[in-house]
Amino acid sequence: MMEPGVQTESALTERLIRKLSADLQPVHRLRPPAVRATLWLATVFVLVGMALYLFADWHTFLARMAVPRRALECAATGVTAVTAVLAAFVSSVPGRSRWWAALPVPPLALWLAGSGLGCLQNGWSLHGPGGFLGDSPHCFVFIVGVSVPLATALFWVLRRARPIAPLRVAALATLGVAALAAFVLEFFHPFDVTVIDLALHLSAVALIVLAGIAVRRVLT
């Protein structure tokens, strides 16, 4: 004999099934996450590419990239962005492996290791060009300023999947856009990374990720 409360709940489940079936409307199937991620990244890279073509300091950038460690660090930043965005799209759909969330970890580690090595080679100096803080606050503002519109655009697209695990998706998406902003910053960064500079870069990335997590409900 079923308890009365449970009986009521079962009746509600039955009523819910009838209601859901009766109100059913056809839906447009979402494209596979890899396709959606590729389209989003391609659009962003075209826009960013155009901006870089017009405004970047290519001469300084190419001179800096002649050093393998810096080139590797820059590439790792870009790969972190791409893998994090891809992982966010894949994680937004139910039933995919949780291991997708670990995809950006190796390039992220490489990025941090490259930056750390840069600081080590610069003798852990707290002072960069222009004094203690130098231009580093500009880097912070740049990363935040570029990340916010990108994150808004990415959240708007990810929202279509109505992710059931919004925290993971929000964290990956914001890591992706913050890494993308840090990647773009490399084109405007005339000096090698210092401890303060690295700390401010990472603070900006952390701020964006935390803000994304805080507003994750907009995804659902």
Place this chain on the structure above:
Amino acid sequence: MSLPLACPGSITLQYTDRMQDETAARTDEDTVRRQDDALRQLMRAVQEGDRDAYDQLLRRIIPIVRACARRHCQNAADVEESVQDSLLTVHRVRHTYDPRRPFLPWLTAIAMRRSIDGLRRRTRIGRHETVELTPLELDEAGELQERTDTAQAAEEAASAGPRLAELLQRLPARQREALRMLKLQEMSLAEAALASGQTVGALKVNVHRALRRLRGLVSEGR
């Protein structure tokens, strides 16, 4: 291998057991694959708007969803609530299913997530706040409704109605929506979740907070 080589009879027995296990596992796999194929076909039809297929699909997935819910729920009412939440989520995200992929991982991911959400919610309730409505809160909600509905209280309602409307306007939109649907329109949690797009858990939290806030506003006004 745990058995010594000098024990051929045991090895044979163990070998036979393993063969039987493998056969059983293969049969299980075949059953699951057939079940998945059938559900995949139904879901494809559901995405195209086939209502009969949807009714059939929802009924067929209930035992699977219920089994997931039982892993995290202690009583039958919580299990049913988790089942309803999962069905609503399946409805909301049905466009994310890709028929080229297996159906069961998609479904179980939803069911497990919703039952874990329910478990977290109940744990939070136990630790910090009482989201389940107390009889007092239910009375308050009933009283609010009576004030506006009952003919005998028409005179009081003439002043309480606008006051109530004003108080409701001071609530955040989601709390107001939850209170209106669950307490004034007497919808079930599942129906309100379907109509509002909020999860069952979010509705429970919002209605509780709405009532707490209303109580605060009423005390301020006295």
